[in-house]
Every structure is written in C-alpha cells, then in structure tokens.
Amino acid sequence: MTPDILFLIRCCKSESTTVDIEKIREQISNYESAKLSDLFTLARVHGILPLVYHTVQTHLVDLIPEENLAALKRNYMSTVVRNMSMTAELIRLLGLLNSSGIQALAIKGPALAQFAYEDITLREYSDLDILIKRKDARKATSQLIKDNYIPEIVLPEDITDAFIGSVNVIGLSKDIRVEVHWELLSNNYAIYWQEDILWSSTDTTFINGLSVPIPAYRTHLLYLCAHGAKHLFERLEWICDIDRLIRMRSDLDWQSLFSDAQTQGTERILMLGLYISHSLLDSPLPEQILNRIVNDSTVAELGENVIDTSFTSSNRPRKSYSTFRLLWRMREKLADRIRFAYRAMFSPKIDDFHYIKLPRSLLFLYPIIRPIRLLLKYF
Numbered sequence: 001m002t003p004d005i006l007f008l009i010r011c012c013k014s015e016s017t018t019v020d021i022e023k024i025r026e027q028i029s030n031y032e033s034a035k036l037s038d039l040f041t042l043a044r045v046h047g048i049l050p051l052v053y054h055t056v057q058t059h060l061v062d063l064i065p066e067e068n069l070a071a072l073k074r075n076y077m078s079t080v081v082r083n084m085s086m087t088a089e090l091i092r093l094l095g096l097l098n099s100s101g102i103q104a105l106a107i108k109g110p111a112l113a114q115f116a117y118e119d120i121t122l123r124e125y126s127d128l129d130i131l132i133k134r135k136d137a138r139k140a141t142s143q144l145i146k147d148n149y150i151p152e153i154v155l156p157e158d159i160t161d162a163f164i165g166s167v168n169v170i171g172l173s174k175d176i177r178v179e180v181h182w183e184l185l186s187n188n189y190a191i192y193w194q195e196d197i198l199w200s201s202t203d204t205t206f207i208n209g210l211s212v213p214i215p216a217y218r219t220h221l222l223y224l225c226a227h228g229a230k231h232l233f234e235r236l237e238w239i240c241d242i243d244r245l246i247r248m249r250s251d252l253d254w255q256s257l258f259s260d261a262q263t264q265g266t267e268r269i270l271m272l273g274l275y276i277s278h279s280l281l282d283s284p285l286p287e288q289i290l291n292r293i294v295n296d297s298t299v300a301e302l303g304e305n306v307i308d309t310s311f312t313s314s315n316r317p318r319k320s321y322s323t324f325r326l327l328w329r330m331r332e333k334l335a336d337r338i339r340f341a342y343r344a345m346f347s348p349k350i351d352d353f354h355y356i357k358l359p360r361s362l363l364f365l366y367p368i369i370r371p372i373r374l375l376l377k378y379f
Contacts, residue, residue: 001311009281011024011051012243013282040072046236090128091207103132104130128177129179130181152350166347169186169350170350184226186349188344217249221242229330232309267332271296279307351373
C-alpha cells in the first residue's frame with residue numbers, strides 16, 4: 001500500500017500501538033507543507049478527516065507547520081458544523097415521517113456515527129439515509145416534497161409504482177440531500193433482508209437525549225459488510241465503520257450473526273468485511289471466527305485483491321469485468337451467484353430511468369435497456 005494510505009490507516013485505529021505512533025511521527029516529519037495538504041485532502045476523500053484530526057491533535061501537533069494545522073482545523077470545524085446541522089435535520093425528518101404514520105429507521109450518517117463512534121462529529125457524511133417500508137415509499141416521498149425537498153427524478157403518476165418496484169431508493173434535495181430507501185441494497189446485488197424480520201427487531205441510539213430508531217445490531221453489521229463489499233471497500237471510512245461496530249459490542253452473539261449471514265447467502269461477504277477490518281485496523285475477533293475465516297481460503301484471496309484494487313494506487317481503475325468477477329466470487333452459493341449475475345445485468349436502477357423515461361406501455365423494455373446502457377458505459 002502507498003505510504004499515505006498506511007499513514008491514514010494508522011490514524012484510524014481505535015487503539016494505536018507505540019509502534020503505530022512512532023511510524024506516523026517518523027513519516028509526518030518528512031512531509032513538506034504541500035505534501036501535508038495533499039495528505040489531508042486524501043483523508044477527506046476517504047471520509048476520515050475527523051479521525052485524522054484527532055490523531056494529529058493527540059500525537060503530531062509539534063511536527064506540523066502552523067498553516068497546515070490551521071487549515072486542518074478549519075476543515076474539521078466545517079465538518080463538525082455540517083454534521084450538527086444534518087443531525088438536527090435527520091431528527092426533524094424522522095419526526096415528520098412519524099407524525100404521518102410512517103415508520104422510519106436512520107441508516108449510516110449521524111445515527112451510525114453516534115451508535116458506533118459515540119460521537120456524531122467523528123464520522124463524515126454528505127447526505128442523510130432513511131429506511132422505510134416499500135408500501136410507504138410514495139407517501140414518504142410526498143411528505144418530503146411538501147417539505148420543499150426536490151426529488152432527483154420526476155415520473156408520471158402511472159409509472160411511479162413500477163419505479164418503486166424496480167429500484168430501492170430515491171434522492172431528494174433541499175439544503176441537504178436525503179436518500180429515502182425501501183430496501184437496504186439495490187436489487188442488482190441480489191441481497192435481501194426479509195421485511196418482517198428487519199422491522200420486528202430494531203435498535204435505538206440516543207443523540208442529545210433524543211431516541212433515533214436504527215436497524216438491529218446484527219442487521220447493521222451485515223449491511224455494512226455488504227455495502228462495503230459492493231464498493232470494494234474503496235473508502236477507509238467503510239472499514240472504520242465495521243471496526244467501530246465490532247468494538248462496541250463485546251458480547252456479540254457470533255453464532256447468531258453467522259446464522260443470519262448463512263440464511264441470507266452472505267457469509268463470505270461477512271467474513272470478507274471482518275477480514276479486511278482485522279487486517280487493516282486490528283479489529284478484535286474471537287479465535288473461532290478467525291479460524292472460520294482462515295478455513296475459507298477464498299476470503300483471504302478476495303481480501304488481498306480488494307486491498308490491492310482499492311489501496312495500492314491513487315489511480316483506481318474504473319469498474320469493469322474484474323469488479324464483477326470479485327463480486328461474483330464473494331457469494332458462496334452458486335444459486336446466489338447466478339441470481340446476482342442476472343440482477344446485475346437486467347434489474348433496472350434509477351440511472352436507467354434517468355437515461356430514458358418510458359411510458360407505462362413500454363415499461364417492460366427497461367430490463368432490455370439496462371444491458372445496452374451497461375455495454376455503452378463500460379465498453
């Protein structure tokens with residue numbers, strides 16, 4: 001991995017060793033002002049500027065030029081102000097939906113920052129993510145539009161239900177972008193949570209004394225591994241999320257977690273997330289879980305491929321067949337692989353509805369348009 005990435009990884013560790021501190025001090029002492037600016041910009045790209053700022057303030061403040069420290073502090077304080085504003089808006093929107101009889105859960109963003117990091121300022125987020133039930137998608141979108149949010153796509157009334165049945169999310173913007181999800185992941189990845197189980201077991205985090213409903217702990221961890229895997233963990237932030245979530249629950253029922261993953265067909269994806277988090281951030285895993293990961297040789301191979309793809313060069317390759325192949329191999333069951341391949345090729349996404357807006361009588365063409373659009377995009 002590049003020296004800059006290694007530096008950022010050491011800054012992200014929850015429990016830095018003496019060796020970690022010595023290495024980052026040695027590395028930072030050789031950086032000039034321009035190089036430091038680039039390093040802190042890279043931290044923002046990876047969504048970990050707050051973690052880097054706290055490491056700098058604790059261990060490196062005597063080694064960094066004053067102008068770089070001032071710029072880093074300005075960026076950090078900007079993140080803090082934005083996070084506080086977005087958190088207030090999240091709580092307001094959850095109240096708005098609840099008052100309309102819509103059950104909603106907060107995912108990622110401020111809720112995850114509070115739940116896993118115990119501090120809404122320690123994690124960067126650029127939008128708000130809210131999970132609702134599919135049956136409430138039209139009503140929830142309507143409520144946000146009444147609240148002066150502008151949807152990213154406006155469709156004729158007669159194809160709205162088809163749109164909701166095909167995709168899993170719609171974005172709306174005002175001063176802040178909000179993404180309303182009715183499935184945790186896009187159909188293209190063929191990973192599903194049973195709605196009755198998802199909504200019958202939820203959790204709560206508290207922000208400024210106010211309760212914020214969130215998915216249950218095990219659901220959260222499985223989701224973070226699946227979300228990171230679909231992006232090849234290309235941002236360190238997503239690995240930190242897994243690490244922090246593991247550390248906050250010392251009494252985790254690992255057997256139930258793996259049972260959930262097996263039922264869902266994502267055991268290898270779970271192990272991949274744990275492997276990368278343990279490899280890069282020393283996430284504490286029980287011996288039996290480490291042995292379980294080692295016994296699936298594909299996990300280590302996938303982990304090294306993902307790390308090589310995402311962190312060995314600042315010039316990341318475009319998504320291509322190699323990405324598809326990695327995602328294919330992340331599924332342990334042949335049936336799930338085939339389902340993933342089919343969904344990836346033929347399940348419409350919101351991009352397809354942006355690409356062309358078909359009338360109701362021609363909606364059946366979207367599964368045909370998608371592979372054509374993918375061929376044009378990648379080849």
